[in-house]
Amino acid sequence: MDYPSDSALLARLLAGEEKAFRELVATYQGAMRAVAFAIVGSRNADEVVQDAWLAVVRNLEGFQGRSSLKTWLLTITANTAKTRLKHNRREVLLDDLPGPHGTIGDERFAADGHWLLAPHAWHQDSPEALLTEAELRECLEKTLGSLSELQGAVLQLREREGLELDEICNLLQVSLSNVRVLLHRARLKVFATLEHFEETGQC
Amino acid sequence: MLSCKELVAHSSDFLDGQLSLRQRLAVRAHLAMCLRCRRFIRQMRLSQAVLRQLPREPIAELDALAAKLAELRRRQR
Numbered sequence: 001m002d003y004p005s006d007s008a009l010l011a012r013l014l015a016g017e018e019k020a021f022r023e024l025v026a027t028y029q030g031a032m033r034a035v036a037f038a039i040v041g042s043r044n045a046d047e048v049v050q051d052a053w054l055a056v057v058r059n060l061e062g063f064q065g066r067s068s069l070k071t072w073l074l075t076i077t078a079n080t081a082k083t084r085l086k087h088n089r090r091e092v093l094l095d096d097l098p099g100p101h102g103t104i105g106d107e108r109f110a111a112d113g114h115w116l117l118a119p120h121a122w123h124q125d126s127p128e129a130l131l132t133e134a135e136l137r138e139c140l141e142k143t144l145g146s147l148s149e150l151q152g153a154v155l156q157l158r159e160r161e162g163l164e165l166d167e168i169c170n171l172l173q174v175s176l177s178n179v180r181v182l183l184h185r186a187r188l189k190v191f192a193t194l195e196h197f198e199e200t201g202q203c
Numbered sequence: 204m205l206s207c208k209e210l211v212a213h214s215s216d217f218l219d220g221q222l223s224l225r226q227r228l229a230v231r232a233h234l235a236m237c238l239r240c241r242r243f244i245r246q247m248r249l250s251q252a253v254l255r256q257l258p259r260e261p262i263a264e265l266d267a268l269a270a271k272l273a274e275l276r277r278r279q280r
Contacts, residue, residue, distance in 0.1 A: 016277035022269035029262050053268065057275045104211055113206025118239035119246055127252040140257060158219075159254040165219060184215035191250050 006069040013060060025053070028070060031161040032077040038153030038172045039081035048084055052077040071167065078171045096182075099146050099189030100139075100203075101196040122198040130194070139203035143193040147186055154179055155186040205233045210240050214247055 012020035032052060036045040055076050063072055110116045124130045131137060144152055153172070157163045165183075169176050197203065205213075210233050216222050217230050234241050262268075 013276065016273050016280065018269055018273040021272045021276075022265060025265055025269055025272070026262060030259055053272055054275070057272050057279070060276065061279075106208075109206075109208040109211075113208040115207045115239050118207075119243050121242065122246060122249070125249065127249065127256045130249070130253050131256055131258075137257065140253070155254070159251055160257070160259075165221070180216060180219070180221060183219070184212075187215055187247065187250065188211075190254060191247060194246070194250050194253065 003065055003068045006065065010060075010063065010065070010069065024069075024073075028073050031070070031074060031157060031163070034153040034156040034161065035074050035077045035171055036081050038150045038157075039078060040084055041149050044084060045081075048081045049077065051084075052080040055080055074163075074167075074171055082173075096151055096185050097146060097148055099143050099192060101143065101189070101192040103185065103188040103192050119195060120199060122194070124198070133197075135203060136194075136197050139193055139197055140190065142203065143189055147189070150174070151182045151186050154182045155190075158183055205229045207233075207237065207240055210234075210237075211243060214244060217244070218247060218251070 009020055009023065013024060029049065032049050033045055036048040036052070040048055052073075056073060059076070063069070067075070108115065108117045122130075144155070147155065150172070154168055154174075157168050157171075158165070163171075165176060165179055168174070168179050172179075174182075210230060213222060213226065213230060217227065222230065234244065
């Protein structure tokens with residue numbers, strides 16, 4: 001097996017060890033949910049994840065370790081979601097819903113492309129320090145909640161689950177250029193929220 | 204020479220390693236001269252780190268699900 005850290009866990013899963021399944025669900029369900037969200041939307045995402053888990057258990061013996069366990073799980077999730085969708089795939093919504101604190105838009109720049117309103121230095125320069133503020137955490141959750149299902153999923157898979165861009169494209173069947181656009185716009189909205197919070201101290 | 208606005212437009216691709224060599228050099232040349240864009244990129248990286256460390260939602264019924272899956276697996280053997 002090419003992914004040695006997976007093989008110990010796999011052996012325990014094959015043996016039906018409950019703690020191993022707990023570990024598996026705790027580690028990967030967040031990313032699986034994001035994939036399901038992007039493909040079928042929030043209403044059916046939980047059901048897709050449940051079905052995907054059943055498919056995972058059914059196919060566990062067939063897992064050959066040619067990919068990482070994570071990639072395998074996410075592929076099963078994407079396939080489960082697509083089956084459910086039965087080719088009724090929604091249009092990729094490139095144009096996005098406005099974030100609660102806007103974005104870094106054209107109004108921040110002068111006609112010659114120089115900053116008109118450059119970002120200020122933030123009070124905190126570590127993620128730990130920023131996240132000690134409960135209000136900022138809530139504020140960020142709000143911004144994340146304002147993203148479209150696909151955009152939120154792309155951001156989560158990239159920033160929180162550490163997937164490569166081409167993995168995201170393959171799983172969600174969205175082109176690389178669309179993934180890049182979705183990701184960039186989402187990041188600017190998150191940036192605007194942090195900036196707003198750092199400048200005003202409130203959400 | 205890249206403008207600040209263009210730098211911002213390229214910033215995600217820069218952070219994700221999606222730029223061509225030539226574009227990357229243009230971004231680096233701009234950053235070497237522009238304090239405000241350096242700050243912007245630093246804060247973009249900080250935003251990424253904040254998202255990474257944002258506490259995760261606890262998984263509902265984790266134990267029940269794990270028990271069910273383990274049981275299913277044992278029945279297959």
